[in-house]
Amino acid sequence: MSVTTTATAPATHAATADRTACAPLPVLGRDVTVPLVTGGDVTYAALDYAASAPALQRVWDDVAAYAPYYGSVHRGAGYLSQLSTDLFENARRTVAEFLGCRPADQVVFTRSTTDSLNLLARALPAGCQVFVFETEHHASLLPWRDAQVTFLDAPRTPRQAVETLERALADRDPHGPALVCVTGASNVTGELWPVRELAAAAHAHGARIVLDAAQLAPHHPVSVRDLDVDWVAFSGHKLYAPFGAGVLAGRADWLAAADPYLAGGGASRKVTRREDGGVAVEWHESAARHEAGSPNVIGAYSIASACKALTEAGFDALVARERHLIDTVRAGLAEVPEVRILSLFGDDAPRVGVISFVVEGWNSSHFAAALSAEYGIGVRDGLFCAHPLVRTLLGADPGTQGECGAPEAAPGEKSLNAIRVSFGAGTPDEHVERFVRAVSELVRDGAKWRYRTEDGRCVPAV
Numbered sequence: 001m002s003v004t005t006t007a008t009a010p011a012t013h014a015a016t017a018d019r020t021a022c023a024p025l026p027v028l029g030r031d032v033t034v035p036l037v038t039g040g041d042v043t044y045a046a047l048d049y050a051a052s053a054p055a056l057q058r059v060w061d062d063v064a065a066y067a068p069y070y071g072s073v074h075r076g077a078g079y080l081s082q083l084s085t086d087l088f089e090n091a092r093r094t095v096a097e098f099l100g101c102r103p104a105d106q107v108v109f110t111r112s113t114t115d116s117l118n119l120l121a122r123a124l125p126a127g128c129q130v131f132v133f134e135t136e137h138h139a140s141l142l143p144w145r146d147a148q149v150t151f152l153d154a155p156r157t158p159r160q161a162v163e164t165l166e167r168a169l170a171d172r173d174p175h176g177p178a179l180v181c182v183t184g185a186s187n188v189t190g191e192l193w194p195v196r197e198l199a200a201a202a203h204a205h206g207a208r209i210v211l212d213a214a215q216l217a218p219h220h221p222v223s224v225r226d227l228d229v230d231w232v233a234f235s236g237h238k239l240y241a242p243f244g245a246g247v248l249a250g251r252a253d254w255l256a257a258a259d260p261y262l263a264g265g266g267a268s269r270k271v272t273r274r275e276d277g278g279v280a281v282e283w284h285e286s287a288a289r290h291e292a293g294s295p296n297v298i299g300a301y302s303i304a305s306a307c308k309a310l311t312e313a314g315f316d317a318l319v320a321r322e323r324h325l326i327d328t329v330r331a332g333l334a335e336v337p338e339v340r341i342l343s344l345f346g347d348d349a350p351r352v353g354v355i356s357f358v359v360e361g362w363n364s365s366h367f368a369a370a371l372s373a374e375y376g377i378g379v380r381d382g383l384f385c386a387h388p389l390v391r392t393l394l395g396a397d398p399g400t401q402g403e404c405g406a407p408e409a410a411p412g413e414k415s416l417n418a419i420r421v422s423f424g425a426g427t428p429d430e431h432v433e434r435f436v437r438a439v440s441e442l443v444r445d446g447a448k449w450r451y452r453t454e455d456g457r458c459v460p461a462v
Contacts (some may be wrong), residue, residue, distance in 0.1 A: 011117060025309070026057040027240065027426030033085050034376045037449045037460045042376035045152035045431035049238070049421035052382055054219060055302070056240040062305040063242070071207070072294055076392055091304035092287070095122065099232055100223030100248050106252045108287045109245060109300045113214040114139040115179070116248035117231035119290055121147070123258035128177040128341065131168055131207070133161070134388040135188075135344065140181045140212040141231075147179075154392045157345055158194040163202055169172050169205035171298065178207035184216030188386050190326075191345045191356030192216070199228045202385055214238050218424055219322060219352040221315045224250060229427035230276035239311070240425065244336070246301025248290075256285045277432040289393045310425070318425050322353050325432050329355055332436030338362075338443050342393040342418060353427070356384070356420040359443060360392070365458040369445040373460045376436040377431075380420040390418055390450040 022032075022084040033041040046054055059383050066087065071080030073088045090166040092107045100106065110116045121143035124130070130144040133152045141151075150168055155161035165180065172178055180202040185192050195211055201208040213222050217234045224232055231250030239242045260267040260283055267289050270282040283289050310318065328349075333339045343349065359367050367383035383390045390396075421435060450461040 005367065016162075022313065022321045024321075024428050025240075025313060025425040027054040028057060028060055029054050030112050030426065030428075036376060037373040044049060044442045045353065045375075045377045045434055046377050047423055047427070047431060047435055048380050049218070049419045049424040049427070050080065050190075050215060050384075050420060052237045052243070053424055053444070054426055055242050056306060056426070057355070058309045059241050059294060059302050061303045063261060064297070067299060070297070071305075073297055074171075074288075080416045081169060084297050088295065088300055091300040094304035094307055095300075096249065097245055098222075098311060099217075099247075099305075100221075101223070101249055102225055104252060105224060105246060105250050106255060106287045107241075107249045108255070109295055109303075110248055110290075111213060111244060112139075112237070112246040113233045113235040114143075114246075116246050116355070117210070117212065118143045119248055119261045120179075120233070120254075121145070122261055123254045123290075125177045125180065125254060125257070126180055128219070129172050129207075130181065131165065132177050132181045133164075133183075135186065135391070136181065136183055136213065136386070136389075137187050138211075138385045139214070139444075140183065143388075144181070146330060154224050154389060158197070158349075160344050162194055162197045165198055166201045166205070167432045169201065169207055171359075172205070172207075178202075178205070180207050180209040181212065182209065183212045183214075183274050184222065185219065185352045186344070186386075186389070187215050187354060188347075188356050188384050188418075190351035190422070191343065191349045191422075192217070192351060195227050195229065205434070208251070208299050215354060218310075218321060226291050235301055236306065239303060239306045241302035242299065245296050247303065247305055252285075255287075258306075259283075260292055261290040262292040265405060266295070268291035308430050313425065322415060322424065326351060326355070328351055328432050329421060329427070333357060336440055336443050339439065342390075343390075344393070353423040355422070356390075356393075361438075362443075363415050365415065365453075365457070366451055367459065368419050369451055369458040370442055370449070371435070371438055373451075374442075374448055376434050377438055379435075380422070381449045382417045384418075384420055391416070394418065404421060 032044045034044045035041055069080050069083050071084040073085040081131050083199050096107045107235050124147055128147050130147045130149045135154045182198050183193055184195055199209045209233040211229045213232050213234040216222055218239050233248050236245040268281050269284045271282050274280050339357050342356045364381045370378050371377040371379055451458050452461045
């Protein structure tokens with residue numbers, strides 16, 4: 001018996017760049033209805049893709065087809081184990097193809113972008129210097145605790161980003177290893193970073209570079225080879241796959257030289273007793289070295305399925321349609337004088353479907369709560385796990401308190417937080433149009449309901 005999979009199927013067609021030829025991709029939850037505090041129900045508008053994108057229906061169907069054939073990989077002689085092993089390793093090859101990896105690159109399956117970057121941090125050679133902009137998500141800002149880290153100030157143009165990095169690298173010890181960590185697209189502003197130019201600057205100064213593609217890969221093609229980055233990391237749950245799986249892909253040498261990220265079965269090639277009573281271990285040099293334990297086969301397969309689905313839909317068409325949604329939101333917000341969109345690089349900067357803003361006279365948590373309770377629109381409020389960046393964009397003192405979620409502030413009180421709307425391949429036009437209308441109505445007419453703060457969140461009062 002066999003199971004039909006998409007992990008190894010070749011891309012058979014490509015969509016045109018015409019937006020009208022690219023309908024929203026079917027995603028789970030597209031027909032879910034939610035109650036409104038003002039009465040009645042409405043179809044939920046999921047506009048928090050930057051946190052977690054809904055799973056593609058295609059991915060869910062592929063996982064459901066595989067589920068009856070579930071088996072542990074690499075360790076069993078039975079048919080289901082062999083089938084699962086083939087599917088797992090085919091998924092690795094699919095991801096490598098999706099990312100344009102070089103022949104010698106490795107694809108390691110992890111739990112998330114955070115896990116991937118922590119794995120790389122554990123694999124840094126001794127004495128490695130790390131350079132990271134303060135604008136990074138905490139997943140790429142914080143893992144480098146055992147390295148000598150230089151935090152770079154937020155640039156205000158892509159050119160300034162490259163110049164800032166070049167100056168910092170020119171001042172480093174040229175004899176030791178170095179790593180640059182940079183995002184591909186900001187999880188706060190959605191702006192695209194000059195990855196290829198930053199990679200060139202890093203390599204010119206003898207440094208390597210890792211790309212946090214968590215926000216880039218779901219929206220634009222990412223090629224390790226074309227961008228000339230050394231590693232790329234991303235999460236499945238932002239790429240229209242379920243939670244619990246991620247990827248670190250790139251050069252094998254630092255990974256093969258480092259102790260396993262986790263010690264255990266699967267990472268070990270040979271374990272023997274020593275004469276002194278201890279054990280001697282030979283670790284794998286392949287990606288398995290950092291995949292100890294029973295791997296998340298379904299997670300890896302779902303990522304591969306999402307890679308295939310996006311490739312077959314055609315990124316040209318997906319990007320063109322998303323640009324239309326971005327223009328709709330930005331034009332709508334521009335009609336509301338009280339709204340200020342947050343940006344590093346300016347209005348003309350290319351971006352993905354991630355837009356953060358503040359509304360004069362509103363606590364951002366209050367505004368987001370009203371969007372949900374009165375309009376059925378799900379957005380994010382807070383500092384988006386990018387505290388230094390949001391503080392910079394809001395002009396706040398570096399020591400001002402603020403958290404990833406909404407701070408303790410009642411409706412109407414000033415607080416250090418913002419609102420983020422984000423969307424992607426599964427977003428219907430109606431959802432962003434409803435969002436734009438809701439923002440305009442809330443600013444003009446105020447909230448229809450009373451709200452209170454509960455456990456740090458703004459919620460409707462009952």
